[in-house]
Amino acid sequence: xxxxxTRYLESVLDDCRELDGGEMAGGNAELARADPDTFxxxxxxxxxxxxxxxxxxxxxxIQSISKALAYAVALEDNGLERxxxxxxxxxxxxxxxxxxxxxSTGRPRNPLINAGALAVHSMIRGNSAQERADRVRDLHSxxxxxxxxxxxxxxxxxxxxxxxxxAIAHLLKSVGVLAVEPAEVVDGYARQCSMDVNCVDLATIAxxxxxxxxxxxxxxRLIDGAxxxxxxxxxxxxxxxxxxxxxxxxxxxxxxxGVAGAIIGVxxxxxxxAVLSPRLxxxxxxxxxxxxxxxxxxxxxxxxxxxxPSGASAIREVTSEDDTIVRLQGDLRFAGxxxxxxxxxxxxxxRGRIILDLSHVRAMDxxxxxxxxxxxxxxxxxxxxxxxxxxxxxxxxxDSE
Ligand code: GLN
Numbered sequence: 064x065x066x067x068x069t070r071y072l073e074s075v076l077d078d079c080r081e082l083d084g085g086e087m088a089g090g091n092a093e094l095a096r097a098d099p100d101t102f103x104x105x106x107x108x109x110x111x112x113x114x115x116x117x118x119x120x121x122x123x124x125i126q127s128i129s130k131a132l133a134y135a136v137a138l139e140d141n142g143l144e145r146x147x148x149x150x151x152x153x154x155x156x157x158x159x160x161x162x163x164x165x166x167s168t169g170r171p172r173n174p175l176i177n178a179g180a181l182a183v184h185s186m187i188r189g190n191s192a193q194e195r196a197d198r199v200r201d202l203h204s205x206x207x208x209x210x211x212x213x214x215x216x217x218x219x220x221x222x223x224x225x226x227x228x229x230a231i232a233h234l235l236k237s238v239g240v241l242a243v244e245p246a247e248v249v250d251g252y253a254r255q256c257s258m259d260v261n262c263v264d265l266a267t268i269a270x271x272x273x274x275x276x277x278x279x280x281x282x283x284r285l286i287d288g289a290x291x292x293x294x295x296x297x298x299x300x301x302x303x304x305x306x307x308x309x310x311x312x313x314x315x316x317x318x319x320x321g322v323a324g325a326i327i328g329v330x331x332x333x334x335x336x337a338v339l340s341p342r343l344x345x346x347x348x349x350x351x352x353x354x355x356x357x358x359x360x361x362x363x364x365x366x367x368x369x370x371x372p373s374g375a376s377a378i379r380e381v382t383s384e385d386d387t388i389v390r391l392q393g394d395l396r397f398a399g400x401x402x403x404x405x406x407x408x409x410x411x412x413x414r415g416r417i418i419l420d421l422s423h424v425r426a427m428d429x430x431x432x433x434x435x436x437x438x439x440x441x442x443x444x445x446x447x448x449x450x451x452x453x454x455x456x457x458x459x460x461x462d463s464e
Pocket of ligand 1: 320
């Protein structure tokens, strides 16, 4: 049976196919030669399911989408503090290749415009342009679950047309935010941008980020949790260049676009999305890509500001006869743990034993764990007998993030 989700994705492509406005990327001769009608969409969930429609085998160069995980590599190499000295995290309001640096500090405004991405690339550990680009490609390959390769024709065309990036790199050197020579940075960055990916690769990479940096397929941690969260935060404010504000308002999914016409979107805890269609709008973002994301966000309620279910759904049942039994369920975080505390505050029989049943809880974060510990300690201090029924050992597993 064809999945209803795949059928839905096909219908979205059909509805958006008529949007044939926009321009193919200029500058790079290889990109200009791509088929403008290529159109694909893929979803990869944090549970490891992948749904795809359209030209999902067509490969394009990853281009600026690589800036997100290159930033992750540099953050893991250098730590957040050093990276913030190199580039700020403010939306620039400028186009992606603007020669713009912050007036007061000389830093690029954010790591997702070219100025910031060049500074970031220079800080990746490695002895050569090739080594730095290989480390970025390795992380993408591990997240995509297959070895990705560099498209040499695209790389050569990038080098042919690198005047602007070279100018930016020299400017960065002049203000002291470049860790290696301009020519080496521009070369490594061009290699990083020339990695070939298809739409499923991109959605799969996005699903690792949606899953907090852990590969949904293998459960292996590929990106540090705090680094992943930081990269997603910057994607949510800067990922779509000078189109970032309206993107966040209408689509509301942390995202990154590339000049070859792909866009990835990451909805934390739910799904990674990728769309590919090469014609670009005035911000350098795929015209149909933006339209498909708007549809998916609306139809599937994927907007990150869509209000999540309240903590009350964490309470499965409360019974109070001889003993008070509170049965919890689901994935517990602050709101779920708080609703347990509120339930206790409302009606505990001071003579009864209090049993906290965690057998239906799937996972809990450090915050919830601390709140249960504190609540149990407080109740015991007040003279209650407290039992925590924790058959999965959740109270003793430290949160992996
Ligand atoms: N390689 C391109 C550049 O540096 C990437 C830009 C993009 O995808 N927006 O100009």
